[in-house]
Amino acid sequence: MNCRLWKELRFGLLATIVLLNVRVQDQGVVLRIEAKMKWGFKEEHSEEDRKSESAEFRSKYPDNIPVVVEKEMKSSIQDIDKRKFLQPAKTTVAQFEYIIRKRIQLPPEKPLFLFVNEVTPAASSTLAEVDAEHRDVDGFLYISYSGENTYGN
Numbered sequence: 001m002n003c004r005l006w007k008e009l010r011f012g013l014l015a016t017i018v019l020l021n022v023r024v025q026d027q028g029v030v031l032r033i034e035a036k037m038k039w040g041f042k043e044e045h046s047e048e049d050r051k052s053e054s055a056e057f058r059s060k061y062p063d064n065i066p067v068v069v070e071k072e073m074k075s076s077i078q079d080i081d082k083r084k085f086l087q088p089a090k091t092t093v094a095q096f097e098y099i100i101r102k103r104i105q106l107p108p109e110k111p112l113f114l115f116v117n118e119v120t121p122a123a124s125s126t127l128a129e130v131d132a133e134h135r136d137v138d139g140f141l142y143i144s145y146s147g148e149n150t151y152g153n
Contacts, residue, residue, distance in 0.1 A: 037118065037144050041068045041083060047138055054139025057086055065089050065127045067141045069100060072115070077147035078104040089128035093121045100145055115144045 042050070057066040067085040071077060080103050087096060097114055106112055113120060116134045131141045 037070075037072065037115075037142075039068065039142060040070055041140075041142075042138075050138035050140060058139060061086060063089050065091075065131045065141055066139065067096075067127065067143055069143050069145065072144050072146035072148075075146035075148060077110075077112070077145070078106065080104050080145075087127050089126060089131070091127045092123065093125050093127070093130065094123040096127060096143070097123070104145075106147075111147055113146050113148065115146070116142070 045053075054066045057064065064086045065088075067087055069080055069083050069085060071079055080100065082103065085099075087099075093114060097112060100106075100114070101108070101112055116130055121130050127141065135141055
């Protein structure tokens with residue numbers, strides 16, 4: 001017997017939508033929990049405003065990618081001082097990681113993981129390539145970061 005329960009749990013400013021997949025077995029109940037990033041930027045700005053802003057950026061600066069960067073909720077790493085970036089399309093993921101490291105003042109010996117739709121993009125990929133595959137409907141590319149590989153990939 002399978003049943004799905006959807007429940008929204010809030011943890012601090014960033015919220016997480018948690019899907020509880022409950023499966024009843026002979027001797028008990030098995031729970032599987034999957035977490036999905038919920039973006040503070042999306043919470044604070046309407047979709048219409050975000051679409052308008054990203055369209056303006058893309059028309060004024062066609063060789064740049066509007067990016068929103070936020071820390072993963074469960075991460076103990078420092079918060080970033082700004083979360084909106086307008087980056088050249090040719091910037092690689094590795095170069096952008098370096099920019100984030102500098103903004104959060106993270107020493108090189110500490111790990112930093114970037115995620116786009118819960119997947120770690122290849123360090124050699126350009127932001128244009130990542131944007132083409134993962135751009136949100138509002139026109140922004142959303143990248144989260146963590147000091148831990150929270151998604152196991």
